[in-house]
Each structure stands twice: as structure tokens, then as C-alpha cells.
Amino acid sequence: MSNRLFGTDGIRGRVNEFPITAEVALRLGKAIARVLRSSGPNRNRVLIGKDTRISGYMLETAMTSGLVSMGMDVFMVGPMPTPGVAHLTKSMGAAAGIMLTASHNPYEDNGIKIFGPDGYKISDEIENVIERHILGDEPEAAPVPPRQIGKAHRIDDARGRYIEFAKHTADNISLHGLKVVVDCGHGAAYFIAPLIFKELGAEVVTAGIGPDGTNINDGCGALHPENAGELVRRHNADLGISFDGDADRVIFSDSNGQVVSGDRILALCALAMKEQGRLKHDTLVCTTMSNLGLYEAMRRNGIKVETSPVGDRNVIEAMRKGGYTFGGENSGHLIFSEHATTGDGILSALQVLRMMRDKNATLATLASIMQEYPNQLANIPVPDKPDLESLPKLKKLMKQATKEFGTEGRHLIRYSGTEKKLRVLVEHREIETARLWVSKFAAAIRDEIGTGTRKINGE
Structure with missing residues (x-):
């Protein structure tokens, strides 16, 4: 257990493979209790929300066990958008909020996002402390006596609290006369989102609202906004709204069905x-x-x-x-x-x-306020993530591209923070130039790192 747990957005990985295991979730619950509990009202409270992945039950149960064993009271809110967990953590004065989600990833993956009492994601410094406790780099915490063991509760009105908050941010604006398509990607917003738009008066056409534990993000939601676009055209709607698995992202389609x-x-x-x-x-x-x-x-x-x-x-x-x-x-x-x-x-x-x-x-x-430079984006699977500075062929190409593009374009090559992928973005006033350079970069990456099937999306 020497590899780092936290990435750019919490802990994430394939279910039942380190670190997304019940054992790690149990230790994480104990670590959160040690690090984030503080004196003051409700500072032994932790909220846990999740998206609709079947593995959420496993992680929720294990983490709850770890937390209550250290004297924390756990409040489970069930399927809830990530921002809902952040809001409730702050509004209820809890010591921490935990969201079980892998966002846009398929159901085989899951992850853990942690919020502090202010509703913001915890800092790198706090992540590092929690990580040391999980990996055994800190002394094992002494168990609490039986009378101090925490309790676990389910909050029945959590959805209602977040719904009223969300509507209030837009001053409860009337949406009467508008028809909107809402694709929830079979994710955390499947119940809440359509209800909010209906309560504000919109006519709502729904998609992706039948989660079964394995269909989250599967050919729907923010990863496939063209689906909402097609429904917009079919139903003559004013807008298409597509969410990812935990509803912290949204992609729009206009009244022509264009993303x-x-x-x-x-x-x-x-x-x-x-x-x-x-x-x-x-x-x-x-x-x-x-x-x-x-x-x-x-x-x-x-x-x-x-x-x-x-x-x-x-x-x-x-x-x-x-x-x-x-x-x-x-x-x-x-x-x-x-x-x-x-x-x-x-x-x-x-x-x-x-x-x-x-x-x-x-x-x-x-x-129409802006016009975009044509671009090409390649998401290239890689077996590992060597320092880009250690790849001479790729490094040489990047310097050459920068010189040739001048002010007419740019390139950006970086590793994904949540997946084993190298992302290659090229923008240029001429689309053919962008396509050519993505191909050059991809070939160099194949030669120097190795790769599986590559997928290129662009316009």
C-alpha cells in the first residue's frame, strides 16, 4: 500500500481493487473521524451521500462502520448530487461530508469525495494526513469505549432541503411556458432534477431516470448530450440539460438540438x-x-x-x-x-x-457571443504515466508545434487525474492543422509509452 490514494478529485478506481475496497473504506471512515472531528456542536456528525452505482451500498456500509466505531454519528442521505452533499454538510454544521461517486466513469468504478465543514473539498494537506492514517503511517487510533460508539441515521428530508436551496438560488423563477429535456444519466440527479424544473413550472421531458445500479453514464447524460439534443428536436423543446453521474457537471443543448x-x-x-x-x-x-x-x-x-x-x-x-x-x-x-x-x-x-x-x-x-477555434482532442489510454519531460520524441514535437503555431493555435498535453489516459488537445484556426498535429502527437506517444485503442473527439 505505498501508492498515493488521492487524485485530483478524491479517491477513485475500479471497485474491489485497491483502493476502492471495503477494507480501505473502513479505514478511511476511521481516519476521517480522527482528522476532521473537532470540538463544538455537531462536530461528531458526518454526512454520506452517493450516486446510483451498485457498489455504493458496499462502500457506504463499510465507511459507516469505521466512522461509528470511532464515535461519529453518521447521517446517510442516499442518492444525492455531489453539490447537495456539500450544501448539507455546511448547513447542518457537520464535521465532514462524504460523496461516494466516480462522476462520469462507468459503474465498475467508484470513488470518494470529502468535504470539510465549510462545504469545500478538503485541502491537499488534510488529504495527506488522512492518507497516512489509512496506509498505517500513523499510530493506530485507540477504540472508543462502548458507550461512545456513534449512531447511524437516514435523513428522510435531505432531498427536500436541497431542492428548496436550489430553487432559492434562482429566486424561484417561473419557468412556465418553457419545455426542457432533462437527461440525468441514470445518476444521482434522477429524482431531484426533474422535480425541481417541474415545481418551477417547466414542461419536462425526462431521460436517464431509471437507475439499476449498473447503467449510470451508459450511453446517456453529459457524456452523450446528443441524446438530449435529439429529444429537443423531437419534442420541439427550448433546451436540453444533460447531467453526469453525480450532477456536478451539466452540458446544454439549444433549441435546435445542437450541443x-x-x-x-x-x-x-x-x-x-x-x-x-x-x-x-x-x-x-x-x-x-x-x-x-x-x-x-x-x-x-x-x-x-x-x-x-x-x-x-x-x-x-x-x-x-x-x-x-x-x-x-x-x-x-x-x-x-x-x-x-x-x-x-x-x-x-x-x-x-x-x-x-x-x-x-x-x-x-x-x-453566439464567442466563436471557437477548431480543435481535436485525443484521449489515449496508457499503461503508466512517465514524466513527459522524459519522452524526447514527444518533447521535440511539442516545441516544434509551439513554434509553428505562433498565435494561430496551441496544444496542451496532460495526464488525466482520474484515469490512465493521456489527453492531447490541439486548437488551431485551421482544422486540418489540428488534426495533423493530434496524429503526430499520438504516434509519438504510441512509440514512447505504448497505448491501447485511442479515441479522438473534436470538431
């Missing part, structure tokens, strides 16, 4: 918030994966752009450090810090719908 990129959503939200005086310091935070077209659109509209490394936690850290109110990722994470401590797909959809209503405009019209 709207996350960067376009970032652009239209930033502009609307600036006009409303809500965009603090007139600054948007995005990641290195955002399209060059977003930067150009923001410059034209007097909005500064701060760039962070990939990952919603990195975006949030940059926002907190700079005192900014809006940021996100092209992948669909949108963070409205006035309301939430993490990416929230449902809240984001409500904010976009509110902007459409305020401006009496379609999503396609609002999204």
Missing part, C-alpha cells in the same frame, strides 16, 4: 453577470483546457480571464484566492460562488434558464 460547448456557457454567464454587476473584479476563472475563442470573447467585452490547472477544485481555489464569483471548466463544471462551494449542474441550469428569461433570448442567441 453548446462549456466555454460558450462560461462566456454567456460571465457577460450576463458583468451586466448585472455580479461578476466581481470583472474576472472569469477557467482552466487551461478552455478554447482560445473564450479569451478573445472576454477581451472584447472587457472581462479579464484567470487561468487555473484542470480540475474544478483548482478553479475554486483560484476563485477564493482572488475573490472572484464565477468560474468553471469546458467540461461542464460551473461554479457560482455566491451560492455554492462546488460545481453544481442543477444550480447552473437554473442560472442559465434565468438568463434566458431575463434577456428573453434563446440559448443559441446568448451563446
Whole structure:
């Protein structure tokens, strides 16, 4: 057990393989109790939520056992979007919140995200301390006496609490007269999301609301927003909304059924918030994966752009450090810090719908604020993750591309933080140039690292 447990978004892996095992979950429960419990009211409380993977039962039970054995009271909220767990952790004054999810990964995977009492994901420093306890690098904790063993409860009104919070962030805006397609990806939002939009008055066409433990993200949801787009066309709807497995991300389709990129959503939200005086310091935070077209659109509209490394936690850290109110990722994470401590797909959809209503405009019209550079993205499976600086052929190609592109394009090559994949992004004013360079980079990677089947998505 010498390998690091925590990645860019908690602990994640294949179920029943280290570290996603019942044994590790038990030790993690004990470690969280030791590290995050503090004095004060309710500081022995921990919330546990999960998405709809069948393995959630196993991890929930094991982690609960570890927590109660150390004197913590556990409140289980069942299937709940990740941002719902973050919100409830803070509103209930709990010591920690735990979300069992592997987000957009298939059901064979699962993961563990941990929130502190402020509703934010715990820091790297706290992760490191917890990790040392799990791996046995710290002395074993003395068990609590029998009279101090904690209790486990199920919160029946958890959904209702989050539903009212989400609607309140959009001032309970009326959606009467709007027809929306909502694809929940058979994930954590399968019950909550359609209900919220219906309660606000929208006519809702649903998809992906029949989880069976193994169909999460399977050909549906944010990974396949074209499905919602097709339903938009078929039902003559105004908008398509697609969530990933834990509903912290959202992908939109316009009234023509066309998928709207996350960067376009970032652009239209930033502009609307600036006009409303809500965009603090007139600054948007995005990641290195955002399209060059977003930067150009923001410059034209007097909005500064701060760039962070990939990952919603990195975006949030940059926002907190700079005192900014809006940021996100092209992948669909949108963070409205006035309301939430993490990416929230449902809240984001409500904010976009509110902007459409305020401006009496379609999503396609609002999204036309920017034009994207053509791009190609390759997700290349790799057997391991050697330092890119140790790959001379790839390193030489990267330098050559930078020189040839100048201001006409860019490339970004990085390892996934949650999967054994090397992500290769190339943007250029000429799509053929982008395609050519993705092929060159992929060939070098095959030669120097080795790979399985590669999948290229782009436009």
C-alpha cells in the first residue's frame, strides 16, 4: 500500500481493487473521524451521500462502520448530487461530508469525495494526513469505549432541503411556458432534477431516470448530450440539460438540438453577470483546457480571464484566492460562488434558464457571443504515466508545434487525474492543422509509452 490514494478529485478506481475496497473504506471512515472531528456542536456528525452505482451500498456500509466505531454519528442521505452533499454538510454544521461517486466513469468504478465543514473539498494537506492514517503511517487510533460508539441515521428530508436551496438560488423563477429535456444519466440527479424544473413550472421531458445500479453514464447524460439534443428536436423543446453521474457537471443543448460547448456557457454567464454587476473584479476563472475563442470573447467585452490547472477544485481555489464569483471548466463544471462551494449542474441550469428569461433570448442567441477555434482532442489510454519531460520524441514535437503555431493555435498535453489516459488537445484556426498535429502527437506517444485503442473527439 505505498501508492498515493488521492487524485485530483478524491479517491477513485475500479471497485474491489485497491483502493476502492471495503477494507480501505473502513479505514478511511476511521481516519476521517480522527482528522476532521473537532470540538463544538455537531462536530461528531458526518454526512454520506452517493450516486446510483451498485457498489455504493458496499462502500457506504463499510465507511459507516469505521466512522461509528470511532464515535461519529453518521447521517446517510442516499442518492444525492455531489453539490447537495456539500450544501448539507455546511448547513447542518457537520464535521465532514462524504460523496461516494466516480462522476462520469462507468459503474465498475467508484470513488470518494470529502468535504470539510465549510462545504469545500478538503485541502491537499488534510488529504495527506488522512492518507497516512489509512496506509498505517500513523499510530493506530485507540477504540472508543462502548458507550461512545456513534449512531447511524437516514435523513428522510435531505432531498427536500436541497431542492428548496436550489430553487432559492434562482429566486424561484417561473419557468412556465418553457419545455426542457432533462437527461440525468441514470445518476444521482434522477429524482431531484426533474422535480425541481417541474415545481418551477417547466414542461419536462425526462431521460436517464431509471437507475439499476449498473447503467449510470451508459450511453446517456453529459457524456452523450446528443441524446438530449435529439429529444429537443423531437419534442420541439427550448433546451436540453444533460447531467453526469453525480450532477456536478451539466452540458446544454439549444433549441435546435445542437450541443453548446462549456466555454460558450462560461462566456454567456460571465457577460450576463458583468451586466448585472455580479461578476466581481470583472474576472472569469477557467482552466487551461478552455478554447482560445473564450479569451478573445472576454477581451472584447472587457472581462479579464484567470487561468487555473484542470480540475474544478483548482478553479475554486483560484476563485477564493482572488475573490472572484464565477468560474468553471469546458467540461461542464460551473461554479457560482455566491451560492455554492462546488460545481453544481442543477444550480447552473437554473442560472442559465434565468438568463434566458431575463434577456428573453434563446440559448443559441446568448451563446453566439464567442466563436471557437477548431480543435481535436485525443484521449489515449496508457499503461503508466512517465514524466513527459522524459519522452524526447514527444518533447521535440511539442516545441516544434509551439513554434509553428505562433498565435494561430496551441496544444496542451496532460495526464488525466482520474484515469490512465493521456489527453492531447490541439486548437488551431485551421482544422486540418489540428488534426495533423493530434496524429503526430499520438504516434509519438504510441512509440514512447505504448497505448491501447485511442479515441479522438473534436470538431
